[in-house]
Amino acid sequence: MIQLKDILYKVAIETVIGGTSVAVGELHFDSRKVTLNDVFIAIRGAVSDGHEYIQQAEKQGALVIVCEELPENKIGGITYVKVKDTKMALALMASNYYGNPSGNLKLVGVTGTNGKTTVSTLLHQLFSKAGYQVGLISTVVIKVGEKDYETKLTTPDSITINKYLAEMSEAGVEFCFMEVSSHGIDQHRTSGLTFTGGIFTNLSHDHLDYHKTFAEYRDVKKRFFDELPKSAFALTNADDKNGAIMLQNTKAKKYTYGLKTMADYKAQILENSFGGLLLKLNGNEIWSKLVGNFNAYNLAAIYGTADLLGLNELENLQLISSLTAVSGRFQYYISDGKITAIVDYAHTPDALKNVLETINSIRTKNEDLITVVGCGGDRDTTKRPKMGKIASELSTKVVFTSDNPRTEDPDKIIEDVEAGVEPQNVKKVIAVTNRKQAIKTACVMAKASDIVLIAGKGHETYQEINGVRSDFDDMKIVKEFLIQLEK
Template sequence: MMILKDILYKVPLLAVVGSTGVSINNIVFDSRKVSKNDVFVAIKGTVVDGHDFIQTAIDQGCAAVVCENTPDKLTENVVYVEVTNTSSALAIMASNFYGVPSANLKLVGVTGTNGKTTIATLLYQLFKNAGYKVGLLSTVKIMVDDYEFKTSHTTPDSLTINKYLKQMNDAGVEFCFMEVSSHGIHQKRTEGLDFKGGVFTNLSHDHLDYHSSFAEYRDVKKAFFDGLSKDAFAVVNADDKNGMVMLQNSVAKKHTYALKSYADYKAHILENQFTGLLLKINDSEVWTRLIGSFNAYNVLAIYATAELLGLEKVEILRLISELKSVSGRFQYIISKEKITAIVDYAHTPDALKNVLETINSIRTKNEELITVVGCGGDRDRTKRPKMGHIASALSTKVVFTSDNPRTENPDEIVKEVEAGVEPQNYKKTVSITDRKQAIKAACQMANPNDIILIAGKGHETYQDINGERIDFDDLKIVQELLKQLEK
């Protein structure tokens, strides 16, 4: 148990009815999970407003309510705390409740449209290989040193974040790397966290179903850097025009990385093959098994972050050479027939363009590049024709298909993707809504030495169709289908 006054430390209060000296068992923001002596935080969500469930929480025994609008009818012996923003209050309360765990380790946030998972995961891998106890909060999984937990959001809710950070404290974790999504920043899930550093990758077309404009999306990302302390570092991609925007109001120590521009951390690609990259970082050469120019940026961000966290340059280069690719990010297999199948999470126009340009820069042009791609339902519709345009312009053949249609009609999504294909590329494309059949068609089209790219889902092992998650793993399916063709 904890005293409410201590949980509310550093939360700006507008009004209090009752005594903040009451003992509290837990902090809860879902009224269905309230138990006796909990504090219920009423969050205004995009679909549901927690203020509508204050009475339900009280009926279930909560001792206190934190809200933005104090109800007209007050219940005796219940403490009411009014604040400006309950999402922000929840984040600070969660940190206090778990003993401000982010202050007891070196927490680095990675934000941007593409590359977050790769950079956070590879930093976890690099520091583990260096002999440290490390934590990871990513889209794919949460790691408390060696213990793995599954996750469903890029940035979990603030209670979950602090719960895992406390577990990391208990396990003696020294460094933690965390993906920070625009949703997470906007919903104040990262407020109250003590970040030792922030990394900005890039900004491109994504999440405009959630953010009203690209400018809002950019400014939400910028808010993360605005919130860093003067003791933290900010390292940004100077080749992205938004990189310097992130640093404008930040009081953190500012650093840049780039392949094309002047920067503190500069890299040149010396060799680019399907087996990996040979890079020159500042004055040193390093070989990495990661593939493509987009991974050159990721490696550079990792190098900069590791050095800013105190690792020696020579050791960082050795550790980079040992890194293994992240699940669903440019994962590839080669069949007995010498057909290369690549599975990649590329689900934004920019990411798809990066992957296709990478493949085109490596291949000899004697092979076909067959791309299987779709777009998710209930998400930003404006990117669909762009995905169709990029896939058809940069591939020799394209199969448009279903991704995670969610509650939308997959045939309609495919039509919107097809709308971006220019007339000269019509003959390259075919549409097969069933994703397995689309992958099968690509395998049947492929001849020895051809390349198949299956884009959009990467590490995901399901398809989301009308609220139901159906088992679906692109890598496993293409492996099976290529094996069948060998018979």
């Protein structure tokens, strides 16, 4: 067991009632998990306030309560620690509790609106192929060497992050690549971690249900780079108008990548087809199995990061050529009847535009591009009409459908999406609320050589309706329908 005073190192304490030289069990911010001698940290969340559950934690045997507001009735034998910000305290305490594991490996954070999963997952793939023990913390999965763990959040809570980093450290992992979300930064989930580097992908419309304004969203992302140490590197997208802003106040060493402007790591697209990309990276010609303009940016970021982490240039280029697509990110299947189905996670206006523009730049225009798309419920509503406008402008036909409606009425969400469709594109659009039927409709509409894009859910293997998650896999469903219809 660890002493309370050791896990409070660096925490800004306002008041302590009781002793800190006490041995404690585990750290919890969920009062239901508290057992004898544990520490309960009261976190104020969007849905509930941990301060309301202090009494429950006490009853269950908590030895220490960490809070922003001391309870009126205090129990003898329990230590109460008052802090200004319990989220920040939790991050620092979790890091101390697990022995500051981020300092034992090279941790690289990837932030931005789109591309976080692809960049972090492909960096994990590249360094694994180079023979290193590698860790990954992403939206899709947490990997410790060869072991996989399920995850539900882009950036998990501080206890979970440090628990897995400690496991990585124990397993001899040398590099860990981690997605860093704006929610995670804002809620201090990454505070207390030692980063070797930070990567900025791009910034566009997303999460404005949480951040309220685009400026606030941008500034939260920037805070990640503001907090990087001098010893770290900060690699930014030189072509994104917010790329330079991200690095304005960072102490880290600054580097850039891009396609259009002068950059430390410069990519140029020589060929772009459904078979892949022929690229020039800092003057070196390479072939990649990945498709599209957006993946050229992702590969430039990966190339730059691998270089900054000390990988030999020739090995770096060879390994980039061998990288394979990430699940649900421009994943495609060509049926026997020559219909191409593409599944992509594009769930923001910018990501959808990128995917559709990529397809349009490759296709001959003699075939139809049929897009199946919807928007998630209980999330940023302002992006819905924008998604509708983009889908109807850049596709031949569109089937609007439900995504993860959560607690919202799916038909109402579709109405919001349809509101963005301009008069000249109304004839292109139909609405089918049931997502499975929407995919079937697109498959029935498709002829030989046509392209069916199913956007919004990507790697997800569920659909969430009123708090219930049911099995749902876009790629599996579209394959089944195409095979069935071709019999």
